[in-house]
Amino acid sequence: MVAPIPQLVLDMKQVKVDIAELKTSVDFAHDSVKNLEIKSNAIDRRVSETEKAVELITSLQTKVSKLQREIDEKEQWSRSNNIELKGIPFTKTENLFELLLKLANICDFQLKKEDINFVTRIRSRSSNIGPKTIVACLTNRYLKENFVAAARSHRGISASDMGFANCADKVFVNDHLTENNKLLLNKTKLLAKEKNFQFVWVKNCAIHVRKNPTSPILFIKTETDLAKIL
Numbered sequence: 001m002v003a004p005i006p007q008l009v010l011d012m013k014q015v016k017v018d019i020a021e022l023k024t025s026v027d028f029a030h031d032s033v034k035n036l037e038i039k040s041n042a043i044d045r046r047v048s049e050t051e052k053a054v055e056l057i058t059s060l061q062t063k064v065s066k067l068q069r070e071i072d073e074k075e076q077w078s079r080s081n082n083i084e085l086k087g088i089p090f091t092k093t094e095n096l097f098e099l100l101l102k103l104a105n106i107c108d109f110q111l112k113k114e115d116i117n118f119v120t121r122i123r124s125r126s127s128n129i130g131p132k133t134i135v136a137c138l139t140n141r142y143l144k145e146n147f148v149a150a151a152r153s154h155r156g157i158s159a160s161d162m163g164f165a166n167c168a169d170k171v172f173v174n175d176h177l178t179e180n181n182k183l184l185l186n187k188t189k190l191l192a193k194e195k196n197f198q199f200v201w202v203k204n205c206a207i208h209v210r211k212n213p214t215s216p217i218l219f220i221k222t223e224t225d226l227a228k229i230l
Contacts, residue, residue, distance in 0.1 A: 069222065072180050076205050080141045081117070082176035083148060085134040087169045089159055096120065100136050102162055103171065109150035115139050130169075135176055145204065148173055175205045188220050191229050 088099060096119040104111035117139060121132035138144045151157070151173035159167040177185065185200075185207055192200045192209050199210040207220040209229060218228045 072178055075178050076181060079176040079178065080205055081139070081144050082135055082137050083144055084174045084176040085136065085171065086130075086174075087159060087171040088131060088134055088162065089164050089167055089169070090121070090131040096134060096136075099134070099162065103151070103157070103173070104147065106157055106161055107147070107150040107154045107173075109147055111138075111143075111147065115143055141204075144175075148175060175202050177202065177205060181205070181207070184220065184223065187223070187226060188229070191226055195229050197229060 085100075085103070088103075097113055097116060100116060100119055101111055101113065115138055117137040119134065119136040121134050123132050138147065157171045159169045159171060162171065185202065188207055188209060189200050191197075195211075197209050197211045198213075199208075201208050209218045209220060210216070218225075220226065220228070
C-alpha cells in the first residue's frame with residue numbers, strides 16, 4: 001500500500017534533515033582532519049627544527065671541546081719549564097731561590113741561580129690547607145726534566161732535611177700541570193688502581209700508565225683516553 005502524499009512529504013523533509021546533519025558531520029570531520037594535518041605539519045617542522053638545533057649544539061660542543069683542548073695544551077706548553085714544589089713550610093724571611101738551590105743540592109743536582117727564571121708561591125685551587133705551593137720556572141725544559149728526575153731518585157726528602165726543624169712533612173717535586181691535567185691525573189690514578197695497573201707517572205708534562213713492567217706504555221691526554229685502561 002502506497003503511503004499518503006503528506007507522509008511522503010514528511011519523510012522527504014526528514015531525509016533532507018538527515019542529509020544536512022550528515023553534511024555538517026562530514027564538514028566537521030573534514031575540518032578536524034585539516035586541523036590535525038596543520039598541527040601535524042607544525043609538529044613535523046618543530047621536530048625538524050629541534051633535530052637541526054641538536055645537530056648544531058653537538059657541533060658547537062665538539063668545537064668548544066676542541067678549543068678547550070687546544071687552550072689547555074698551550075697552557076701546559078707554557079709550563080713546560082716549570083716545576084712544582086709541595087711540602088715546604090712558609091717563613092716571612094724565606095728566600096725561594098735559596099730554598100730551590102738547597103733542594104737541588106740535597107738531590108745531588110747541579111743548579112745555579114742563573115738557571116732560574118723565576119720562583120714564587122701560589123695557592124692551589126684544589127686545596128687551601130698547608131703552605132702555598134712553590135712554582136719555579138727554569139731556563140729550559142731539559143734542565144727541568146733532569147731536576148724532576150733527580151728529585152724522584154731521592155724520594156723521602158722531608159722539610160727537616162731542608163733545615164725546617166721539627167717538620168717531617170714530605171717534599172714533593174713534580175711537573176707543573178694545568179688544573180685540567182691535574183684532575184685527569186687523579187682520575188687516571190683512581191681508575192688504574194681499580195684496574196690493577198701498577199704504574200702511573202708524569203714525564204714531559206704527559207700522563208703515562210702501564211699495567212706491568214712488560215706491558216706497553218699508554219698515554220692519557222684526554223678523558224676519552226681513560227678507556228685504554230682496561
